[in-house]
Amino acid sequence: MPFNPPSIDLTVLGMPALLMAWGMLVLLIDLFTSNQRVLATVSLIGLIATAGVGLLTWGTQRTAFFDMVVLDNFGTVVNWILLGATALSILLALDYLPRQNLMRGEFYALLLFATSGMLLLVQANDLVMIFIGVELLSISLYVLTGFAVPRISSGEAAMKYLLLGAFAAGFLVYGIALIYGFVAANDAISSTSLTAISQDLAAKQAAGIAINDPIILTGLGFVLIALGFKVSMVPFHAWTPDVYEGAPTPITAYMSVTTKGAALVAIIRLLTVAFAALRPEWQFIFAILAALTMTYGNIVAIAQKNLKRMLAYSSIAHAGYMLMGVLSASPLGASAFVIYLVAYALTNIGAFAVLTTLENRGMAALELQDLRGLYRRHPWLSVAMVIFMFSLAGVPLTAGFMGKFAVFQAAWDADLKWLVLVGVLTSVISAFFYLRVTVQMFMEEPVSAEAAERPVFATAPLVVGLTIAVVGIIILGVVPSQVLNFVNNTVVAAAR
């Protein structure tokens, strides 16, 4: 077998490569200064520079490294959303870390490494790249989850996340091995690239060989189990509430949005590029899992007293709604997913930002009743929280409504009308616990005189983050047409 030296095409890999280099730079700067503001500023500049690379390569559509990585506008748009979510999380973390006595410089470097793993996952066009992307983001996140050690809940959350994450990685690798075993070797491009898989399946179909072979179905199932674990799809969600509760709040905000987004893009590419031929096999199962995810997340969230736990279950439910867009397996579904991701990123990070302002040092858990009378303590904060809760519930004139509308439309077009019905019903259920938060803030008296006096840490970076989130939600909710057109045009053009 002749050895073909790989063609190095850094344009395609520009965004993840630059961000990873920048993460190393932050790590280096950490040697010389312990000023958190400097590190955070450098990280923010890195995120903006990476987004700029996306702007420079805009419109390019090609694959590189033996078809292992792909650059297209769809991936770039999702990358921008992930970078924005990371930037918002840094704003959340800036004053939270010193307050909680978590002043360690690796924080921002790890955050950038995790994000570069996500960008790689979004641009992955090969099972191996999916594996590397998933592991890069996961291993960084294991450490970030355990960042509040010696607080035992943080260490415990990290341990649970790591054990179950490694378990899922085992499934991912074995699934890759099985798929590799089934498809024929490809000399021109990587045998495990999504393009090679789709070519091989098409060739087998043309030759009359059955492609719904148990080996490839098991392999696909295993890979989807591992990605579903990252998305926290029911029944692979068990880690989510514990990890989200134990992790430092800015990290919870960060991973509840970005991990889901990146893993869902990998699922979209896997299902629509590589396994489009097996659509009858996966679509129905996925629809049932999406319905279960929405129902389970929303119903269990009702019973939660702890705010972070409640938002964790709500994030499981939102993963279900995003899955609706994914499993529609159409350009409309992909653009609906992107719109939902924007709305969800702004809303969920905003909601966690409010929790960040209320968390005192050494306070492990924030209970629902701690919100009582927040309106008197900090009116603007409670108004922002109301907007976030309305957007999470999908009330019209908020971004959340546009997101839900888009995914419902995509699922309806894909002839999954019963799934739309489940989605609407569970949204109604979810309004109950989101509105309960509002009632607590405006209509209840504080539990004690001491609780009424607790400080609110609405510092400048947090106010900036909250403002961005609120303005984004309102713009997307009230005048969505510009954003909708932009996303539709880019994603549909990419699919053509």
Next chain:
Amino acid sequence: MSEISTNAYVLVSAILFTIGVIGVMTRRNAIIMFMSVELMLNSANLALIAFSRAKASTDGQIITFFVIAVAAAEVAVGLALLVSIFRAKRTTNVDDVSTLKG
């Protein structure tokens, strides 16, 4: 000496993978759970190399290197976490470390 067929290798790897899965699900000591995860990853490596030989394609062997490197990174983080938890709690049993519930 007759050659061992690819099927035999894949069968062994499937058995090892199942042992790993059962290990993670039934054992409660975090270190044993890590070992079981390693078994799962290495069973996949075995399958990859068997397939790689059967097809005379080197892709599978290269994937194996990636898997080994990532597994090492994962274990490094895992053991570090375990040490920090052990310092606080004096146990490696995952059932003894469960403050998060609801």
